Amino acid sequence: MSREILPQPGMEIIEMDVRYCDVCGNHSGWVIEDHNGGVEVSCRCDLDYYLKEGKPLPNPGMICPDGTLWWRPISDHKAADGRSWHTPYFGGPGLHPHKK
Numbered sequence: 278m279s280r281e282i283l284p285q286p287g288m289e290i291i292e293m294d295v296r297y298c299d300v301c302g303n304h305s306g307w308v309i310e311d312h313n314g315g316v317e318v319s320c321r322c323d324l325d326y327y328l329k330e331g332k333p334l335p336n337p338g339m340i341c342p343d344g345t346l347w348w349r350p351i352s353d354h355k356a357a358d359g360r361s362w363h364t365p366y367f368g369g370p371g372l373h374p375h376k377k
């Protein structure tokens with residue numbers, strides 16, 4: 278799927294490698310963001326894996342449920358003004374559930 282991936286306003290994406298996941302229908306991969314460095318983009322499968330293994334979720338982390346990059350809810354990131362922001366659990370869209 279070659280849909281364009283768009284950042285949220287305020288994100289400064291330098292480089293990215295984000296691919297569509299056929300299993301859950303979200304995108305996953307990584308980006309390099311100007312203020313936060315390398316950031317993992319997690320699809321539903323990735324997040325399920327962390328939860329199942331009892332591992333901490335990537336922080337900061339991004340999700341890409343709809344071709345748009347979002348800061349993953351309940352993660353922290355630095356903004357262009359150097360301040361730290363916490364994304365609340367309602368601060369973005371949820372990920373699509375698995376297709377199957």
Ligand SMILES: [Zn+2]
Nearest residue numbers: 298301320322
């Ligand atoms: Zn997936």
